[in-house]
């Protein structure tokens with residue numbers, strides 16, 4: 348591995364370690380994104396091989412992709428039969444062909460089995476036996492072409508997965524790099540949670556004082572989002588109930604709520620209509636709300652006294668609605684000694700019948716890292732400080748261990 352590639356290799360996660368990805372680049376202007384995309388895939392541990400159509404080479408020079416990937420770039424099919432080397436049926440083949448940014452031309456050729464560019468030849472070679480993902484990018488009138496549309500539908504029927512596009516400024520723009528990386532990880536991840544249905548809450552609720560002012564807390568939603576995304580990577584069917592203003596997430600099934608009342612309503616609706624195997628309550632739900640919120644904006648300049656009342660304890664409802672679900676709660680307290688934090692967690696186990704409580708100090712709010720103590724019904728495990736993504740992996744390993752006995 349080249350030194351400058353080694354410097355970024357798996358620095359963000361190990362999710363794609365051991366995965367070989369063919370980045371097949373057609374001639375869309377969005378090819379300028381491919382340097383960053385390749386580097387981002389490498390940051391998650393992937394080995395990336397670029398293949399470029401003749402038209403892509405008019406937009407970005409192959410040197411840029413050589414630099415980005417640290418590997419030779421396929422710009423033509425030669426006597427080395429590069430298409431077979433990358434996408435033929437043998438032990439060194441790639442794990443995925445990602446066509447990005449896919450032109451109307453390349454999409455339609457793939458749909459018709461035509462292969463007359465390095466990109467389409469690699470795709471044709473891969474089609475019957477390897478996963479293929481396509482991220483389209485084109486002017487919106489090209490995307491609206493009925494034949495292009497039909498070709499996309501045909502490819503979907505044949506098992507090709509599409510990522511995006513995003514519709515902006517009259518264009519069907521290529522999906523964001525973050526979304527593409529998310530979808531690639533989801534595609535290639537091992538699926539040890541397949542068959543499990545999981546409900547996760549994330550973020551800080553808001554309780555209104557008047558129509559524009561509210562009481563909230565410092566939770567960013569990062570921990571809950573990391574937990575939900577990790578479960579989706581592992582193949583679980585995930586519902587993420589996320590508060591307005593939390594960090595964004597690419598989890599497919601999301602419900603946005605704002606207040607405790609809305610969160611409770613959304614949870615009750617989910618638990619009434621589907622059986623969930625695991626419920627993770629990672630949202631920082633407000634303990635109080637304003638007793639009589641003003642219907643119009645409160646005038647400034649005068650002292651204001653607010654009367655607060657306790658909100659319903661959402662976590663206490665979970666086992667009433669689904670006694671068999673594995674319930675994971677969070678407990679965050681300031682200025683408590685470790686033993687006190689553990690005893691608070693145990694109280695939650697008693698009261699809400701949680702199966703696992705993740706206890707932390709409030710220092711983690713908004714941060715990318717967290718340091719927690721896992722408190723189970725008959726065990727206590729202290730974990731070292733780590734990134735919230737890594738912690739999400741550990742939490743699911745722990746839950747899977749307990750569920751499977």
Ligand SMILES: Cc1cc2nc3c(=O)[nH]c(=O)nc-3n(C[C@H](O)[C@H](O)[C@H](O)COP(=O)(O)O)c2cc1C
Nearest residue numbers: 373374375376400402403450451452453464484485
């Ligand atoms: C600067 C430039 C930008 C282009 N951007 C797009 C695009 O975003 N989407 C698209 O479908 N075609 C785009 N085209 C047209 C394609 O390059 C053209 O359809 C070509 O035949 C695609 O060949 P390929 O799919 O083999 O790379 C662009 C052309 C140029 C010169």
